[in-house]
Amino acid sequence: MxxxxxxxxxxxxxxxxxxxxxxxxxxxxxxxxxxxxxxxxxxxxxxxxxxxxxxxxxxxxxxxxxxxxxxxxxxxxxxxxxxxxxxxxxxxxxxxxxxxxxxxxxxxxxxxxxxxxxxxxxxxxxxxxxxxxNAFAANSLQWADQIRAGDTVRGPFAGALSAPIHEADIAAVAARALLDDGHGHRGAVHRLTGPAAVSTEEQIHTIGQALGRDLRFVEVPPEEVTEDMFPHVPAAMLPTFLRAIARIVGVAPEITSTVESVTGTPARTFTDWAKDHRDDFAPRN
CATH class of the missing domain: 3.40.50.720 (NAD(P)-binding Rossmann-like Domain)
Structure with a gap:
């Protein structure tokens, strides 16, 4: 069990x-x-x-x-x-x-x-x-309300780079570790990322393509960021979070091959994630 x-x-x-x-x-x-x-x-x-x-x-x-x-x-x-x-x-x-x-x-x-x-x-x-x-692709759901409201998304650090990982790939690695009864996994530390670097602005455009819409990202200065732009981040942690993002602007992120080496299947792309989550960005009735 x-x-x-x-x-x-x-x-x-x-x-x-x-x-x-x-x-x-x-x-x-x-x-x-x-x-x-x-x-x-x-x-x-x-x-x-x-x-x-x-x-x-x-x-x-x-x-x-x-x-x-x-x-x-x-x-x-x-x-x-x-x-x-x-x-x-x-x-x-x-x-x-x-x-x-x-x-x-x-x-x-x-x-x-x-x-x-x-x-x-x-x-x-x-x-x-x-x-x-590292970065969860699902963090992009923080923009869902803005995307439902129109074609413009406002936020900081358009050039911040990450390699977002699909939650299904994290689950797939976890499943292998659990189902294999730990063989080759007990005591292991698995660093997990998506397969490619994607900027904040590119993520917005990719979501737009999945929705069949032309989304535009408007960069705002960090001091103008409001809590509603990052609803998944506790308010007390937001300043630290923003400083961490500032440090990755234009910096190539860590990219690992762990998902493929553990599961035998290449990690899903951010495009895959956006297509899988189209309904999460659709207008609510």
Whole structure:
């Protein structure tokens, strides 16, 4: 049995779909199973990470592996891992971040969150695989409201370069680590990226092409950025986030071949992602 936390998130849902397609037994943890709309073969179970240990333990009965997403467990990582170990989990595949690397800015709060997550997993004594993706293609959903409203998108740093990774590719690497029972993955750190560098402005144009529209990006100075431009970034972290983006303007991003080497299939392009997510940018009724 594989337990998946964050089962309704971008990566978690893709992972649940892939595991059930492979006919693997899955227990999908979610705050509201009735609204989760997960595949019928996925055993959706209500999950409250702040619950008492006695209530957490049954969630992991009979499980041997766990997909751990920090956003799903919050500040309760230690308690969740203890319950997982008690239930029989031996191997944890952890969704961490590419910000964890040699020479990283350790004062960055995003670094701290993921460094603490990885350290908690090490403390647990469980076998582990760390997934460290860089920019998520799904971050482009931050522009969805502007795109629904018209053909102009306003934001900073038109020339900021990244290699956005499709959430389905992160899930595919996680699935291989879980389904292969960790062979070649236990103790591994997988750095994950998309296959090519794409600028902020190019991402907007690519989304426009997928929608059959001519979208235009208008660059605004960082000091004029408003919180609604980056709804996925906590307001307190926005200044740090903007400084980090400023540093990658015109700088070639890290590009890895990990997705292909692990799954045997090349990483999906940002064009693929935009086509897969056309409905997310369509006007709402």
């Amino acid at each position: 594989i337990v998946v936390t964050g089962a309704t998130g971008n990566v978690g849902r893709a992972l649940v779909d892939q595991l059930t397609a492979a006919q693997a037994p899955v227990r999908a943890l979610t705050r509201d199973p009735r609204r989760a709309q997960l595949p019928p073969d996925a055993g959706a179970v209500r999950f409250d990470p702040a619950a008492e240990p006695a209530d957490l333990a049954p969630l992991f009965d009979g499980a041997t592996a766990l997909f751990l997403h920090r956003a799903a467990v919050g500040d309760h990582t230690d308690a969740v891992l203890a319950a997982a170990a008690k239930g029989g989990v031996q191997h944890v595949v952890v969704l961490s971040s590419g910000i964890i690397e040699e020479g990283a800015d350790r004062t960055n709060p995003i670094y701290g969150i993921h460094a603490d997550l990885e350290e908690a997993v090490r403390r647990s004594g469980l076998e582990r695989t760390f997934l460290r993706p």
